[in-house]
Amino acid sequence: MTIRTLVETYYNTQVRAFAQSSHFQRLVSGQLSTRDIDQFIFNLCQAHLKSPQILAFLYSVAPPSAAATLQHNMLEELGLDDEGICHPDLLRQLAIATGFDAQRQQALENAAQEQLRTLCTDPLMFLTIKELGLSVLLEVTCFEWMLSQLSSHIGQALNTHRQLSPESLEWFTHHSEVDIRHAEEGVVAVMDYVTYYEIEADELETILDITFRENIFIKRYFGSLANVKGGRIGLAQEAHILESAR
Amino acid sequence: MKITAATLIALRIPFVEAFTHSIRARRYSDSIVVRIEAEDGTVGYGEAVARPYVTGETVASCLAFMANTLWPAVQQQDYSLPPLSDTNDADESMSMNWVQEIAATLPTQSSSIQNEHDCPDADETASPTVVAWNAARAGWELALIDCLLKASEQSLSSILPPRRSPITYSGVITASGIEQAVKVAKRFKQFGIPHLKVKVTGTDDRPLIAAIREAVGPDPSLRIDGNGAYTVESAIATCEKLAEFNIDSAEQLIPRGAPADLAVVQAASPIPQMVDESLITLEDADALIEARACQWFNLRISKCGGLAQTLAIAQRAEQAGLQLQVGCQVGETAILSAAGRHLAAWLPAVEFVEGSYGKLLLAQDVSRSPIHFGHHGHAPLLTQPGLGVSVNDDILNTYAHQVISLSN
Numbered sequence: 001m002t003i004r005t006l007v008e009t010y011y012n013t014q015v016r017a018f019a020q021s022s023h024f025q026r027l028v029s030g031q032l033s034t035r036d037i038d039q040f041i042f043n044l045c046q047a048h049l050k051s052p053q054i055l056a057f058l059y060s061v062a063p064p065s066a067a068a069t070l071q072h073n074m075l076e077e078l079g080l081d082d083e084g085i086c087h088p089d090l091l092r093q094l095a096i097a098t099g100f101d102a103q104r105q106q107a108l109e110n111a112a113q114e115q116l117r118t119l120c121t122d123p124l125m126f127l128t129i130k131e132l133g134l135s136v137l138l139e140v141t142c143f144e145w146m147l148s149q150l151s152s153h154i155g156q157a158l159n160t161h162r163q164l165s166p167e168s169l170e171w172f173t174h175h176s177e178v179d180i181r182h183a184e185e186g187v188v189a190v191m192d193y194v195t196y197y198e199i200e201a202d203e204l205e206t207i208l209d210i211t212f213r214e215n216i217f218i219k220r221y222f223g224s225l226a227n228v229k230g231g232r233i234g235l236a237q238e239a240h241i242l243e244s245a246r
Numbered sequence: 247m248k249i250t251a252a253t254l255i256a257l258r259i260p261f262v263e264a265f266t267h268s269i270r271a272r273r274y275s276d277s278i279v280v281r282i283e284a285e286d287g288t289v290g291y292g293e294a295v296a297r298p299y300v301t302g303e304t305v306a307s308c309l310a311f312m313a314n315t316l317w318p319a320v321q322q323q324d325y326s327l328p329p330l331s332d333t334n335d336a337d338e339s340m341s342m343n344w345v346q347e348i349a350a351t352l353p354t355q356s357s358s359i360q361n362e363h364d365c366p367d368a369d370e371t372a373s374p375t376v377v378a379w380n381a382a383r384a385g386w387e388l389a390l391i392d393c394l395l396k397a398s399e400q401s402l403s404s405i406l407p408p409r410r411s412p413i414t415y416s417g418v419i420t421a422s423g424i425e426q427a428v429k430v431a432k433r434f435k436q437f438g439i440p441h442l443k444v445k446v447t448g449t450d451d452r453p454l455i456a457a458i459r460e461a462v463g464p465d466p467s468l469r470i471d472g473n474g475a476y477t478v479e480s481a482i483a484t485c486e487k488l489a490e491f492n493i494d495s496a497e498q499l500i501p502r503g504a505p506a507d508l509a510v511v512q513a514a515s516p517i518p519q520m521v522d523e524s525l526i527t528l529e530d531a532d533a534l535i536e537a538r539a540c541q542w543f544n545l546r547i548s549k550c551g552g553l554a555q556t557l558a559i560a561q562r563a564e565q566a567g568l569q570l571q572v573g574c575q576v577g578e579t580a581i582l583s584a585a586g587r588h589l590a591a592w593l594p595a596v597e598f599v600e601g602s603y604g605k606l607l608l609a610q611d612v613s614r615s616p617i618h619f620g621h622h623g624h625a626p627l628l629t630q631p632g633l634g635v636s637v638n639d640d641i642l643n644t645y646a647h648q649v650i651s652l653s654n
Contacts, residue, residue: 118616121615121616122605122616122618123616123618123619123620123621123624123625124620124621125436125437125606125620125621126436126437126621127438127621131436202432203436205432206429206432206433206435206436207436209429209432209433210433210436213262213263213433214262214263219609223609223610
């Protein structure tokens with residue numbers, strides 16, 4: 001199996017498991033309560049608000065052949081490219097449209113910052129930045145892979161079931177377009193990274209296995225939403241389904 | 247110091263991945279957190295993990311024993327604060343006495359006090375024979391130690407001065423088929439974990455261990471754990487088959503029973519035997535030593551009835567020249583992991599340490615700072631007051647399956 005095929009297999013498994021999950025299905029079919037939808041929006045914004053910083057990290061560890069792409073993505077996220085659309089601001093716009101008051105907006109900013117802090121303070125499992133960088137790159141590009149396929153569905157669901165205006169959902173519209181390009185570039189960046197840092201196929205597969213041992217989309221978007229009496233147990237079951245599917 | 251209120255919180259925190267051994271598969275943590283409040287407002291946390299196939303306790307019966315027997319006993323006490331820390335032996339002895347005194351306030355048998363707190367299904371789910379209310383007592387003992395140490399702004403490390411740092415943790419490979427086991431073994435190799443324990447079931451043991459040894463190479467130490475799935479004969483035969491893979495110990499291959507049976511396995515096997523489910527009480531420890539039933543003791547704080555009794559068992563082992571592993575409960579949160587780390591740091595000799603998996607296993611842990619080990623299985627000492635973890639009550643509330651509030 002080629003590196004591309006291997007990586008795409010993991011990405012597709014992640015996206016399929018997410019799309020088929022009860023969490024996603026309840027979202028797009030309008031079965032989530034307004035409160036749960038708002039928590040989903042909070043989680044989504046929290047997951048992506050600091051994307052420029054994550055891309056800056058990836059830019060700093062990128063091999064020369066992928067550096068320009070990652071730099072462009074970072075500038076694009078910040079709105080410093082030709083289009084001039086700051087992606088975190090689109091998320092803030094979404095949060096305001098959802099009705100988050102000043103206190104909740106601040107809580108969102110704090111939660112997003114806390115995720116960056118956790119990345120720095122959690123004990124490192126890998127020996128070097130090389131492995132950590134690959135794991136982060138895989139997760140980021142897998143998100144682009146998913147958003148290129150499901151972003152518009154999510155946006156549509158929020159429009160239909162939460163009555164959010166198309167303007168407030170621009171983040172989803174934008175990602176459904178740009179992430180088709182990003183998804184392809186992401187896989188190329190992974191291949192370049194693996195080649196540049198001379199990562200063996202067996203090691204790549206292990207890092208893929210570690211990075212995707214649970215569904216990253218359910219974890220990031222629904223992690224704090226469902227409680228133990230319902231969906232949280234479903235999360236473990238879905239992790240098991242994912243394992244079985246591999 | 248009087249304890250004025252307590253809350254028993256039965257948790258259900260999902261696992262990131264299922265954990266399987268020969269007896270059962272687990273998908274979520276079912277720990278019970280004991281949250282107590284002292285008269286000065288200090289809050290302490292303890293944790294119990296009830297296992298019907300180990301001590302006979304279930305979550306329901308454990309909650310009932312905690313609420314109906316331990317809480318009334320704790321209410322009556324006026325606890326002394328720990329002695330101020332110093333490093334000389336006399337003070338260490340005083341510190342040990344303080345821990346023993348706390349444990350002595352916790353009844354070992356059901357009281358005749360009328361049950362005020364009905365716990366649904368307690369009778370239905372209770373094991374017919376509770377060997378000892380060790381998990382229940384451990385949960386309360388740890389909460390008291392945490393609370394009283396915090397009240398005097400001391401760390402448990404002042405009571406149990408650490409002898410080593412960092413602590414090196416083992417990885418555990420669950421019984422989930424050879425392909426998955428090899429995947430997990432490769433993860434641990436990537437993480438530089440130097441010690442691995444493999445759950446064995448009696449099915450495909452040799453190809454499983456051969457595949458894992460090939461995946462991780464010759465350097466990591468390997469141990470096996472049977473959770474009582476074998477007979478005396480099959481245990482000996484299994485050890486003979488697996489010895490070529492350089493196995494350090496074989497844990498609890500046969501079920502808890504007569505120490506003489508274990509002694510037969512120990513005498514005939516090329517792999518040193520470790521006891522786990524067979525080692526619950528001090529009387530167990532004495533009988534196992536007397537029978538020369540093993541070379542290793544697996545100490546687990548919840549299983550062994552708390553810190554005081556675990557220390558007493560460790561002392562017996564040390565006198566008998568046995569080797570020690572500090573084990574853990576699958577699904578334990580940062581509270582029990584912290585207590586285990588203090589124990590592992592203090593013991594004069596400990597070969598293997600398990601636990602502190604935190605968010606490596608749990609979807610979310612209860613502590614504000616991560617407890618889990620890092621590369622090479624290394625984790626630092628905990629130096630903050632009490633057990634050294636700051637518990638997030640919001641997370642307890644999020645994952646609470648059952649809550650029992652107790653007050654004067």
